[in-house]
Amino acid sequence: NNYLNDREFTLNWLRYRMENRPLGNRSLEYELREKGIDSEIIKESLDEVYAGEFDEYEVAVRLAEKKMVSLKKRKIEHNVTKKRLFGHLQRKGFSYDTIERVVNNIFENSKHQAPNLK
Structure with a gap:
């Protein structure tokens, strides 16, 4: 029971x-x-x-996209943004593999959409 x-x-x-x-x-x-x-x-x-x-991947994407809004406003270097996003998702408890997929996907897409990322 x-x-x-x-x-x-x-x-x-x-x-x-x-x-x-x-x-x-x-x-x-x-x-x-x-x-x-x-x-x-x-x-x-x-x-x-x-x-x-x-889906854990989709949850991670949602959180990463939300975090990217604040990171983009700071206009910091691409590598720093990537590290901060990675750390944010680690602290939220996602696996390394999931984080790597999410971050790579976001930055691959952002190359075509976000000119303010260096």
Whole structure:
């Protein structure tokens, strides 16, 4: 019975976080462990949420695009912008592979769209 309550809580909590204050897998997992949720329930719940409703890559893209708005206003060098964006996504708990894909994609697209990036 406790298992079902924890599982239901975890799924609801994950959905809420992804809609309101999204984070990467690692940060979500850490926060749930801090709440005393069993690691197996966390893994199953993350798998379920990412398999159906949310995609970690898309969440990372959304956060990266939001961060890029403030970074572009500062008109800092391309490499510095890239490092700051990378660090921002790391602190949000995304995996290295996901971050690398997102950052490379954003900067590849920005070459054609954003002349203020050096």
